Amino acid sequence: MAQGINLLPELTEQEVKKEFYRRKISVVSIAALLSVAIVLLGIFAYQLFLQTSRSRVEREAKSIEKQILEQQDKEILQRTLVDKLTQIQINLSEAVPISSAVANISDLARESGDISIKSVNLKSDGDVSLEGVASNSRTLGRFFNAVISSETQKIFDQIVLNHLSRDKGSPFNFSINMDFKPRGLIEK
Amino acid sequence: MKPFKIDLSSLKSFVIPVLIFVTISLLVPFAFIPFLNNVKGTNESLKKQKERLGRLSEKLEILNSLDEREINENLTLAEQTLPVGKSLAPLVVGIQNLALGSNLLVDGISLSPGKVSTVSAQTQISPKSSEPNKNINPSETRRIKDSLVLNISLVGNIDGLREFLAKLEHARRISFPDDVSLTSSDERGFQIKVVLLMPFRPVPKSAGDALAEPLAVLSEKDKQTLEQISKLVDFTNIQIKEVKTNVVKDPFSQK
Numbered sequence: 304m305a306q307g308i309n310l311l312p313e314l315t316e317q318e319v320k321k322e323f324y325r326r327k328i329s330v331v332s333i334a335a336l337l338s339v340a341i342v343l344l345g346i347f348a349y350q351l352f353l354q355t356s357r358s359r360v361e362r363e364a365k366s367i368e369k370q371i372l373e374q375q376d377k378e379i380l381q382r383t384l385v386d387k388l389t390q391i392q393i394n395l396s397e398a399v400p401i402s403s404a405v406a407n408i409s410d411l412a413r414e415s416g417d418i419s420i421k422s423v424n425l426k427s428d429g430d431v432s433l434e435g436v437a438s439n440s441r442t443l444g445r446f447f448n449a450v451i452s453s454e455t456q457k458i459f460d461q462i463v464l465n466h467l468s469r470d471k472g473s474p475f476n477f478s479i480n481m482d483f484k485p486r487g488l489i490e491k
Numbered sequence: 492m493k494p495f496k497i498d499l500s501s502l503k504s505f506v507i508p509v510l511i512f513v514t515i516s517l518l519v520p521f522a523f524i525p526f527l528n529n530v531k532g533t534n535e536s537l538k539k540q541k542e543r544l545g546r547l548s549e550k551l552e553i554l555n556s557l558d559e560r561e562i563n564e565n566l567t568l569a570e571q572t573l574p575v576g577k578s579l580a581p582l583v584v585g586i587q588n589l590a591l592g593s594n595l596l597v598d599g600i601s602l603s604p605g606k607v608s609t610v611s612a613q614t615q616i617s618p619k620s621s622e623p624n625k626n627i628n629p630s631e632t633r634r635i636k637d638s639l640v641l642n643i644s645l646v647g648n649i650d651g652l653r654e655f656l657a658k659l660e661h662a663r664r665i666s667f668p669d670d671v672s673l674t675s676s677d678e679r680g681f682q683i684k685v686v687l688l689m690p691f692r693p694v695p696k697s698a699g700d701a702l703a704e705p706l707a708v709l710s711e712k713d714k715q716t717l718e719q720i721s722k723l724v725d726f727t728n729i730q731i732k733e734v735k736t737n738v739v740k741d742p743f744s745q746k
Contacts (some may be wrong), residue, residue, distance in 0.1 A: 343518070367548060377562065384569055401656050423671075
């Protein structure tokens with residue numbers, strides 16, 4: 304009866320482990336190199352794609368630019384129109400309706416009776432200074448009551464009596480400063 | 492003595508992994524990062540180009556939808572309201588007519604020439620062009636620069652003035668009384684002085700990438716403004732006849 308005899312020396316467990324790790328390191332390093340190569344190739348392909356897209360977009364842009372340039376006159380007209388309308392809106396909304404201020408002052412004097420206006424000064428910021436003469440105290444009282452009434456205060460603000468005087472046998476002289484509130488000429 | 496020997500045979504199997512490690516270490520800073528930066532730059536540039544293309548397409552769409560005849564009509568209306576230049580002659584005659592129509596007597600109309608001979612001239616004569624002229628108030632400069640200033644002397648009553656100012660407020664060529672003063676004069680009613688600002692608007696200039704600059708369409712607010720100014724009365728549509736003078740138009744022309 305034959306009996307098998309192992310003539311090769313047995314590998315130690317340490318040597319088996321060593322061989323295993325050696326192979327593993329080689330495989331991992333080659334895999335890493337391959338991965339890097341693949342990533343680099345991927346980036347290169349992406350860069351190529353980006354450049355092609357950019358060229359295509361540039362071509363399209365040039366074609367549209369040409370079409371826009373053909374309608375340049377229309378564009379200039381439209382720009383001028385929009386710019387003008389914007390400016391008109393600003394101007395109309397900021398303007399002080401001075402005719403309304405004059406009308407209100409005139410109505411106040413008229414409704415109070417015998418008040419004569421000596422001078423009026425109206426500024427574009429709404430400042431109004433008014434100098435007038437009242438023949439008697441009753442008229443003056445009526446005028447002042449009208450000036451400080453709630454209706455008037457909707458239109459005039461910061462009403463200040465600057466000066467009130469009367470010489471013997473003369474009418475009352477007064478001067479008032481006010482602020483005209485309404486702004487804008489745009490119809491609502 | 493036994494000679495000193497190092498057995499490198501055991502390291503032989505690590506040569507390839509080490510070489511790979513070195514290659515990767517060199518590839519990252521010298522190839523990988525510059526390549527990525529390049530890609531990043533191209534991507535950003537593409538993004539910008541795409542945005543520009545979008546703006547251009549949008550603009551072309553707007554331009555195709557616009558009717559040139561309608562723009563011209565609206566612009567004529569806007570031009571009468573806020574002209575490019577000062578349009579002096581019809582303006583002065585128009586204002587005079589408005590005053591006379593309001594029972595006011597025109598004592599005189601004087602004007603500040605504005606941009607050319609006030610602001611520009613004063614800035615140029617200042618010793619250093621970079622130094623702002625201290626004699627000019629900034630708000631006044633802006634006011635004079637953008638507006639024609641008319642000083643109007645009138646004689647009449649308050650009702651006349653009210654009517655005149657109301658007509659100006661409803662006039663198509665916009666104007667703003669900057670200062671209105673009335674002083675009673677026994678004989679003829681009131682001495683009235685009106686400082687009138689008549690704004691004008693030069694053609695807007697575009698800067699930068701003018702082609703891709705977005706083009707605005709008329710908003711609802713713009714349409715309302717157009718509707719409003721169409722209702723205003725044009726008092727400057729006066730034909731001024733040219734008067735023959737002895738002044739030679741072109742002194743260099745050969746007879």
